[in-house]
Amino acid sequence: MSRPVAPTSRAIGAVYYPGVTSPSAAALAPAAPFTPGPRARLGRLVSPPRLNGLDIARGLAVLGMVTAHLGDIPPFRWSSPLSYLTIVHGNSSILFAVLAGISIALLTGRERIPRPEDLPRLRLSLVGRGAAIFAVGLALEMTGVGIVVILTFYGLMYVAAIPVLRLRPSRLILCAIPLALFGPVLVALLEALSLGAYGAGSSLLMVGVYRFTTWAPLMLVGMALGRLPLTQPRVAGLITAIGATLAIAGTICGAALGSALGFLVPEFSSGYASSSGSSSFEDAEPMVPFEDVDGTGLLCYPPAPYDPSVYCEPEGYGQAWGTGSSSFSYSWDEDMGWSTYPDRLAEMRPFEMLVVSVTSSAPHSGSVLETFTSGGFALFVIGVSLLLSRPIRWVLLPVAAIGAMPLTAYTLHALVILALTGPAGSLSSNLACLLLVLGLAIACLAWAAFLGRGPLERAAARSAACFAAQSAPPARPHE
Template sequence: MAITQTAGRLSGIDAARGIALFGMMSTHVFPLYVDGTAEASWIGSVFSGRSSALFALVAGIGLALLSGGARMHDTAGLSRDRRGIAARAVVIAMVGLMLGGLETNIAVILFHYGILFLMALPFLGMPVRRLAWWAAGWTLLSPVAAFLLRPWLESAVSPADLGGNPALEHFAQPLTLLTDILVTGYYPALQWLSYLLLGILVGRLNLRSTAVQAGVLLAGVGAAGLAKFVSAFLLGPLGGLAVLLGTEQGRRYDLEAMLQVSLTGIDQTGTWWWLAVSAPHSGTPPDLVHTAGTAAAVVGLCLLVGSRLPWLLLPLSAPGAMTLTLYSLHIWIMSVVDQQAVPPEPAPVYWAQAVVFVAVALLLRKLHARGPLEYVAAGASDVARAEGSVRKG
C-alpha cells in the first residue's frame, strides 16, 4: 500500500495516506450514529466513505509515482513497473485474504486493493489527456453499469455476495467471489477503479509545484461541493428523495439518516433515482465525485504543508509510509476487541492504537526502516521487476 521509500519521497502523500488510515480506524472503532438515535455522529458525518476513498485515490497516486510520476517511464520501464506492481498486488491481496479469515465486523479492503492494482495496470502507460477522459468517463458511467448489472447478477449468481470479507475458502465459490468483488460487495471494484484512475491522473502532475498543489486542492473542493449541490437538487426540487422514500427500502429503513452515513446493505434497485444520491458507500456518480473531491483536497493541502513544513506532518506521514503493516495490525487488534464479552470504551481503544502506531512509525523512520509487510511487498516487487531483465539477458 505504501510505495518504496526513497530520498525524494513526498511527505504530503504519506501524510494523506496517514489521514486515511486514522480516518478509517475511527469508523471501525467509534459509532457512526449517536447512541439511541438515527442522527449521524460526527465521525460518521466526516469520515464515513471519505477516508476509504482517500486511501484509494492515494493508492492511484502511488502507482503513478512508481511508474515515473510526471515523467512517465519508457516502454521497457513501464513493463518492469507493471511486473513490480502486479507482484505487490498479489502480496496485498494475500494479506487481505488472511485478514478475511478473522472474526471481525470490519469490511477489510486489502483484497479489493490487490484486484484494483491489477485492474489499473493497463492505464499506467496512457498519456495524461487520454487518461483524464478515461477517469472522468469511468467515474460517471461505472455506477450506471453497476446499476444495470446488479439485478441481473443477483438473479444469475447464487449467492450474489459473500456476506463478509473475502477469505481463502471463498475461492471454492469463484462466481460469487468475482461478483462480490466487482459489483455487489462493500468495495465494488467496478466503481472503485475510478479512485485509482483519478489518483494516477493526479500522480502524473508535477506534485512538487506549488501551483499544482493549490490546483489539486481547489479542484477537489470544487468537485466535492458541486457533487453535493447536484445531488441535493436532484433529490429535493426534482423530487428524487420522495420517490426513494416510497420504495420498499425507503419504507423499511430510516433512509434520510443513512444518506448521511452509509447506504451499505440497501438494495439500490428499482428506480434510477438511486443514482442521484451522494451517500457514502452508495457508489453513485455524486458519491464518487464528492469523495474523490474531498480526497483530492486533502492531498493538495498535505502537499502544500509538506513542501514547507514537513516536520509538522510527521505524526501522519511516518505511519502513512507503512500503512499495510499498521492497517493489518489494526484489523487484528479489532478482531480481538470484537470478541470481548463486554465491549471496551471506543476512545481508549482508538487512541491507544493511534499513539502506538505513531510511535512505532517514528521509530522505524528514525532507523530508516520500513514496516515488515512493506519489506515483503517491496521485496516481491523488486524480484518481479528484475525477473524480466534476467530473462532478456
C-alpha cells in the same frame, strides 16, 4: 623528465593518510558503510525527494479507517461537533483509491511516461506488489476480524492498472469520467436483471463494499495526478481548488436530489433517506428487552456468541415461506423459473435501484454522486497535505510516519481490533479509538526512526523485485 603527480585527496573505496604517497593494504580497505541515526532517518522522511505530503494523506486515510472501525460517532447533526467525524465513513477508502493511483504512477516513472522496453519489468513489479498486498488482506480475512478488509481489493487494483501505464494524464482523465458516470448505472442494471448478482467475482469487484466502478475511475485520476509535478505549490493549489469544488457541489446536489425525490416520488422518501445516510438510528423503532415482549405463538432463535440479540417469528412462518404460501416468497421447486421472472424483477424495484446508483450519497454506495463527491474530498485532502507538507512538516511527522508504512499500520490496527473483540466481534469506543491512534503514531514513529521502512512495505517491495526479475532476459552462456 616526468613531473611528479601529487597524491589525490579523495579516493573511492580507499583512505589516504598524511605522508603516505602510495596506498597501502590498509589504505585500500573499504570504508565502513554509513548507518544513518534516528534523526537522519526522520529527516529523510520529511525532506525531498520524498513527497511528504502524500505520506500525510496516507496517514490521514489510515486514521480515518481506524475512526470508522472503532469510533462511537453519532449521526450527523450541525449542533454536535463529534458527529462531524461521520465524514470518515466511505471517504477514507476513496482517499485510499486515489492514493493507490498516485503510488502506481510514482512506481512506474513519476512524471515520465514509461518506455515500451520498461513495460515487462514494471508490469511484473505491479503484479508482485499487488500479490503481496492481496496475501496480507486474505490473511487478515482468515483471522475473522470483524471489519471489511480493504487490502484484498487494494491489491487487485495494482494489477488492474497495468493496461493504462502509458496513458498521459489527459487520457487517464478521459477514461475516468465515462467510467464514473456510467459504470454504477450499468452495474445496478445488471444486478437488477440478474435478480441480485452473487458469486465470488461479482461480490469482490462489483456489488461488494468496495466496487470496481467506484475505485477504477478514482485510481485513474490518481495516476493522472502522479504524472504531474506535485512538488510545485501551484499544482497542489489547483488540486485543492478542484477537489473542494467537486466536494461542495456534490454535497449540495445530494441534498437537493434527496429532497426532490422525496417530494416528487413519495415512495422514495423512506428508502432514499436510508440509502443516502440522511436518516438516523433515533428515527427507527427502538429495540426492547426480551422480557417486555409477549412471546405467545412466537418461535425465537437463541442469541449467538457474537450477537446477543434475540430474533423471533410466528410459528409456522418458516414453513409458509418455504412452500410458497406466503404472498412475498417463492418455492425453489416450482416458482423459480422464467414464468415468475417478471414478478421477481418487479420486486427488485429496478427503477429505484437505477436512481439510487446515480443519486445516493450513502457511504460505500458506489453511486455516481458518491464517486464525484468523495473523490473531490480526496483531492482536497491530498492538495492540502501537499501544501502543508513543507511549512509544518515536523508538526505532522507522526501522521507522516503512519502514512510512510500504511500497509503495516492498517494491518496492525486490524490485529488490535481482533485482539480486543475476538473473531467477528465489533467495538465502538472513542477511548479505544484514541488510544489506538496514539499507539499507531508512537509505534510507526519509533520504527521509522530506528529501523526505517515498515516491515510489510519491505515484504511488498521484495515481492515486486522478485517478480520484476523474471522479466530480465536469461544470460547467454560463454562460448
